[in-house]
Amino acid sequence: MIKLEQVTKKYGATVAVNGLSLEVNEGEVCVLIGPSGCGKTTTLRMINRLIEPTSGRILVNGKDTSQVKPEQLRRSIGYAIQSVGLFPHLTVATNIATVPELLHWDKTRIARRVEELLTLVGLSPAEYAGKYPSQLSGGEAQRIGVARALAADPPILLMDEPFGAVDPLTRERLQAQFVAIQQELKKTVILVTHDLDEAIRLADLIAIMAAGKLVQYDTPETTLSRPASKFVHDFVGSDRALKRLSRISVESFIKSAPTVTINASIKQAEAAIGSRRSAWVVDDKGQLLGWIDRTDLSQVSSISEGMVTLESKDIALWQNATLREALSRMLGQGFKSIPVVDEDTKLIGEVTLGDVEAATAEAEE
Ligand SMILES: Nc1ncnc2c1ncn2[C@@H]1O[C@H](COP(=O)(O)OP(=O)(O)OP(=O)(O)O)[C@@H](O)[C@H]1O
Numbered sequence: 001m002i003k004l005e006q007v008t009k010k011y012g013a014t015v016a017v018n019g020l021s022l023e024v025n026e027g028e029v030c031v032l033i034g035p036s037g038c039g040k041t042t043t044l045r046m047i048n049r050l051i052e053p054t055s056g057r058i059l060v061n062g063k064d065t066s067q068v069k070p071e072q073l074r075r076s077i078g079y080a081i082q083s084v085g086l087f088p089h090l091t092v093a094t095n096i097a098t099v100p101e102l103l104h105w106d107k108t109r110i111a112r113r114v115e116e117l118l119t120l121v122g123l124s125p126a127e128y129a130g131k132y133p134s135q136l137s138g139g140e141a142q143r144i145g146v147a148r149a150l151a152a153d154p155p156i157l158l159m160d161e162p163f164g165a166v167d168p169l170t171r172e173r174l175q176a177q178f179v180a181i182q183q184e185l186k187k188t189v190i191l192v193t194h195d196l197d198e199a200i201r202l203a204d205l206i207a208i209m210a211a212g213k214l215v216q217y218d219t220p221e222t223t224l225s226r227p228a229s230k231f232v233h234d235f236v237g238s239d240r241a242l243k244r245l246s247r248i249s250v251e252s253f254i255k256s257a258p259t260v261t262i263n264a265s266i267k268q269a270e271a272a273i274g275s276r277r278s279a280w281v282v283d284d285k286g287q288l289l290g291w292i293d294r295t296d297l298s299q300v301s302s303i304s305e306g307m308v309t310l311e312s313k314d315i316a317l318w319q320n321a322t323l324r325e326a327l328s329r330m331l332g333q334g335f336k337s338i339p340v341v342d343e344d345t346k347l348i349g350e351v352t353l354g355d356v357e358a359a360t361a362e363a364e365e
């Protein structure tokens with residue numbers, strides 16, 4: 001689908017990209033990673049001809065891109081840029097509609113597409129379509145950037161640090177969303193990141209670059225288990241076994257957890273906790289509120305009195321989080337089990353440190 005053959009880009013004496021050969025098959029996610037200035041953005045921009053290579057060839061769908069008009073080429077390539085790059089004076093809806101407008105889609109089709117894409121990236125069309133970029137958080141703006149790149153349903157997506165400018169929790173959600181969207185849409189994607197955990201989680205293949213050159217191109221598993229050079233070894237770091245946890249979703253580890261509703265009686269709570277040390281507390285809709293310790297139960301007259309409130313956003317995991325995320329939550333909070341919630345923060349179950357340990361041991365074998 002995308003093939004780079006010995007591609008070089010020079011700026012005077014600077015060699016930004018140096019004899020790069022790389023192939024990405026249809027429906028695959030290739031993640032480009034490497035130190036700042038190693039040529040990642042330059043590589044993406046050469047693929048959609050925002051800049052021209054000094055030498056070498058780039059093929060998209062078997063066609064030499066230098067023979068394809070840039071406008072035509074870009075119709076099949078969605079591009080989400082490093083700094084989001086939304087037009088500040090246009091609404092979210094108009095921003096997303098940029099390429100469909102260029103393609104002269106009719107108004108109803110464009111409106112339908114905008115609504116579809118906002119829903120896809122998890123933002124309510126009614127609330128967001130009319131907003132301006134300055135009214136969006138960093139994470140929301142990045143999601144609009146991704147929606148815009150997807151607008152004309154291009155088979156190829158180039159994404160330059162699409163989740164770079166957001167807090168870890170939002171990034172985790174965006175990554176989970178990306179995985180879900182990609183499972184459904186099966187685009188051919190080249191995604192740039194600085195975040196190795198992100199690369200491990202999202203990539204079918206990781207391309208590690210250094211000083212304009214490709215130093216390893218392998219699956220995340222192979223990159224972690226068999227680094228091709230000392231540079232890659234140092235780059236992936238000493239916690240490779242832990243990094244592999246980024247490939248494992250918590251989903252298959254979720255088990256049911258002792259749970260009490262906030263207005264249950266102390267007796268009911270004791271029964272629910274059983275021999276455990278504590279139980280999660282939920283409201284009558286099942287949404288996670290906090291937890292209560294068995295030892296506290298005897299000293300209080302209601303659950304709400306003895307409950308420790310949880311800001312579920314900070315502590316709970318989404319069901320499609322990774323074990324790596326689970327572990328960092330456990331270490332950060334000093335909890336041996338972490339609650340897992342769905343999109344409505346309803347408690348689904350929990351994941352325990354024992355699960356993470358077992359998975360780590362397996363990954364080390
Ligand atoms: N227009 C330009 N003129 C001169 N040099 C440039 C130009 N664009 C990029 N470079 C140089 O080419 C090299 C590669 O830049 P590039 O933007 O591709 O890096 P990158 O890997 O995307 O870095 P980052 O991770 O910081 O975004 C850098 O040394 C940069 O200074």
Ligand SMILES: [Mg+2]
Pocket residue numbers: 040041042082160
């Ligand atoms: Mg860059």
